[in-house]
Amino acid sequence: QVRLVESGGGLVQAGGSLKLSCATSGRTFSNAAMGWFRQAPGKERDFVATISWNGDNTYYTNSVEGRFTISRDNAKNTVYLQMNSLKPEDTAVYYCAAAIPGRYAITTQRNQYYYWGQGTQVTVSS
Secondary structure, X not given: OOEEEEEOOEEEEOOOOEEEEEEEEOOXXXXXXXEEEEEOOOOOEEEEEEEOOOOOOEEEOHHHXXXXXXXXXXXXXXXXXXXXXXXXXXXXXXXXXXXXXXXXXXXXXXHHOOEEOOOEEEEEEO
16 A cells, blocks of 8 residues: 655644654555645645655745755665755645656656645644
8 A cells, every 4th residue: 555654744843944844655656756745724725845756856836945954765665854944824734745656757746746744734823
């Protein structure tokens, strides 16, 4: 059974930092594009960041560029999202996602991700 399990969410003050982790199991994702998305109450699930299978390429939505960093450790089957200088507008449920291995080198498109985690809540207070 394929599983993506996020952790590391929580409550933080504006300007603070959090590091999210996404542990995968059930199949190898070492050759899959991985991504982070987020969904605020009443809004669509939006793209945040993506990383290529080997970690050489990353891409971020404009609002987090320079504050968030996506990384991966294929030996640990884990993807990370380091979030710095957090703002109240970053408050959302954050989801880890994996594309079908070998299909996309890197992608920002939600419909190109096949596997999803259950999400972890991030709340940033002002």
